[in-house]
Amino acid sequence: MNPLAIREDFPIFQEKINGHPLVYLDNAATSQKPRQVLDVLRRYYESENSNVHRGVHTLGTRATEAYEGAREKVARFINAPSPYQVVFTRGTTESINMVAHGYARAHLQPGDEIVLPPSEHHSNLIPWQQAARATGATLRYLPLQEDGSIRLADVEAAVTDRTKVVAIAHVSNVLGTVNPVREIAAIAHRHGAVIVVDGAQSVPHMPTDVQDLDCDFLAFSGHKMLGPTGIGVLYGKPSLLAEMEPTYFGGEMIDIVELHESTWKEAPWKFEGGTPIIAGAIGLGAAIEYLSNIGMEEIAKHDAHLADLTVQRLAEIEGVTVYGPGPGKPRAGLVTFNLDGVHPHDVATVLDAAGVAVRAGHHCAQPLMRILHVGATARASFYLYNTEDDVDAFVAALKQAKEFFGHAIG
Amino acid sequence: MQLDDLYRQVIMDHYQHPRNQGQLADDAIAVDLRNPSCGDEIRLQMLVEDGVVKDVRFRGSGCSISMASASMMTDAIKGKTISEALHLAHTFRGMMKGEPADLDELGELESLQGVSKFPARIKCATLAWQALERAAGSSEVDGEAKA
Ligand SMILES: Cc1ncc(COP(=O)(O)O)c(C=O)c1O
Numbered sequence: 001m002n003p004l005a006i007r008e009d010f011p012i013f014q015e016k017i018n019g020h021p022l023v024y025l026d027n028a029a030t031s032q033k034p035r036q037v038l039d040v041l042r043r044y045y046e047s048e049n050s051n052v053h054r055g056v057h058t059l060g061t062r063a064t065e066a067y068e069g070a071r072e073k074v075a076r077f078i079n080a081p082s083p084y085q086v087v088f089t090r091g092t093t094e095s096i097n098m099v100a101h102g103y104a105r106a107h108l109q110p111g112d113e114i115v116l117p118p119s120e121h122h123s124n125l126i127p128w129q130q131a132a133r134a135t136g137a138t139l140r141y142l143p144l145q146e147d148g149s150i151r152l153a154d155v156e157a158a159v160t161d162r163t164k165v166v167a168i169a170h171v172s173n174v175l176g177t178v179n180p181v182r183e184i185a186a187i188a189h190r191h192g193a194v195i196v197v198d199g200a201q202s203v204p205h206m207p208t209d210v211q212d213l214d215c216d217f218l219a220f221s222g223h224k225m226l227g228p229t230g231i232g233v234l235y236g237k238p239s240l241l242a243e244m245e246p247t248y249f250g251g252e253m254i255d256i257v258e259l260h261e262s263t264w265k266e267a268p269w270k271f272e273g274g275t276p277i278i279a280g281a282i283g284l285g286a287a288i289e290y291l292s293n294i295g296m297e298e299i300a301k302h303d304a305h306l307a308d309l310t311v312q313r314l315a316e317i318e319g320v321t322v323y324g325p326g327p328g329k330p331r332a333g334l335v336t337f338n339l340d341g342v343h344p345h346d347v348a349t350v351l352d353a354a355g356v357a358v359r360a361g362h363h364c365a366q367p368l369m370r371i372l373h374v375g376a377t378a379r380a381s382f383y384l385y386n387t388e389d390d391v392d393a394f395v396a397a398l399k400q401a402k403e404f405f406g407h408a409i410g
Numbered sequence: 411m412q413l414d415d416l417y418r419q420v421i422m423d424h425y426q427h428p429r430n431q432g433q434l435a436d437d438a439i440a441v442d443l444r445n446p447s448c449g450d451e452i453r454l455q456m457l458v459e460d461g462v463v464k465d466v467r468f469r470g471s472g473c474s475i476s477m478a479s480a481s482m483m484t485d486a487i488k489g490k491t492i493s494e495a496l497h498l499a500h501t502f503r504g505m506m507k508g509e510p511a512d513l514d515e516l517g518e519l520e521s522l523q524g525v526s527k528f529p530a531r532i533k534c535a536t537l538a539w540q541a542l543e544r545a546a547g548s549s550e551v552d553g554e555a556k557a
């Protein structure tokens with residue numbers, strides 16, 4: 001894989017940021033889009049645009065085929081047994097909310113437990129808080145190791161026959177840890193619980209096989225994997241999707257509508273009330289084709305290599321704290337860090353002046369920030385178009401930030 | 411984009427040596443504010459007598475801009491009437507929007523003018539001022555002075 005050739009596909013790299021070439025290291029927040037995806041969106045609107053599943057005219061058929069074709073691409077990408085297990089949503093947040101609302105609430109009772117790590121993104125935490133409040137169930141948090149990892153022994157101890165749901169990210173958006181989801185799923189299943197996997201940071205960056213993981217639900221977002229914003233996926237096992245209640249009611253999702261009651265279509269369509277995110281789904285399909293052509297194994301290796309390199313380089317700068325796995329330990333393609341005495345906002349502003357885009361803040365993980373005893377952190381996250389030169393530019397700009405503030409404050 | 415326009419020496423001085431940091435007695439008006447998008451926090455306490463800010467203190471955590479702005483703000487409003495303080499807040503917000511500023515009224519606060527060119531950082535600079543506006547709107551401040 002050749003990141004320099006890949007960059008040619010991404011028009012955004014023509015942009016100058018404050019007079020510098022763009023060094024985009026905020027991929028965990030959202031990815032950039034290749035021309036191949038942008039072209040498909042344009043072609044859809046120029047020559048296929050129509051509503052789906054309605055009417056008999058030619059454009060309607062084209063749009064429906066393109067939309068359902070995208071569903072098949074997603075299914076193949078995550079090795080789902082059937083495209084009917086792929087629900088199109090607005091993103092990870094909506095997917096998890098739909099499970100918490102339509103599945104979990106109906107199955108939770110006072111005394112039941114939802115097991116999750118405290119390091120979860122707010123979108124895999126608050127829906128469970130709300131479900132617990134509505135049903136009288138309790139949240140039970142898994143302990144984190146110093147490096148943010150989760151020990152299977154702790155999962156064994158926390159998951160009991162009272163557990164109905166285990167919710168966990170495959171990859172933490174702050175720590176870059178890769179959680180042993182397959183093993184955790186086995187533990188959950190032994191106790192009759194379902195496992196809901198937040199794949200927002202894993203599906204874009206590594207091969208995902210839902211059958212191998214044996215997860216019950218998997219949520220992810222298109223915009224973090226070269227697709228447009230506003231499209232995401234909820235994968236579910238057929239029996240669970242069949243039991244699960246829709247969240248949105250209206251057009252598209254119904255079977256028979258009477259004056260006082262109605263019935264729904266089968267999954268996945270019963271979850272896609274209203275005109276669906278047609279262009280978004282087709283764009284996601286194109287993004288998946290692009291990623292598949294390069295190969296997810298390759299991308300995973302590339303991202304992890306850049307993150308490892310960054311961890312090594314940061315270890316050479318005095319006053320930099322890196323969170324998550326230590327040097328040489330497995331980590332996904334992101335590095336969260338702080339520079340002593342300089343607030344991450346200030347770090348990010350100085351980096352931005354050099355054209356380097358990183359994230360600064362709490363990364364939608366306030367409970368984790370408390371565990372790390374920080375108010376905020378900065379994060380560099382990598383993707384297929386990043387290069388070792390990007391790491392160099394980032395490290396150089398960080399040294400500048402250190403010097404600038406050391407000088408200004410000193 | 412010039413970093414020196416943003417991080418002026420006065421700002422760095424206030425960041426490094428914040429004025430009026432600490433706590434007042436419990437009878438002071440207290441406002442807790444946080445910027446949910448980035449985690450910056452401030453607790454502002456104000457002792458108001460006869461419509462005049464007798465004392466003011468803050469505690470918080472945040473970036474250089476938010477903490478320096480809080481430090482300068484507390485310095486600036488001490489001894490002012492509530493309505494003068496609110497007028498200053500208004501002028502400060504105007505400066506953040508890039509409006510021509512009354513430099514006499516702003517004094518040292520003028521050093522934060524560069525923030526207006528960094529839209530992502532304006533919220534950092536205005537956090538303390540928002541706390542001031544909340545505190546001034548508190549029922550404990552008498553109605554006349556507020557007007
Ligand atoms: C781990 C994780 N979960 C969930 C989300 C939420 O994704 P979205 O905002 O696309 O719904 C994100 C990204 O912001 C994330 O990193």
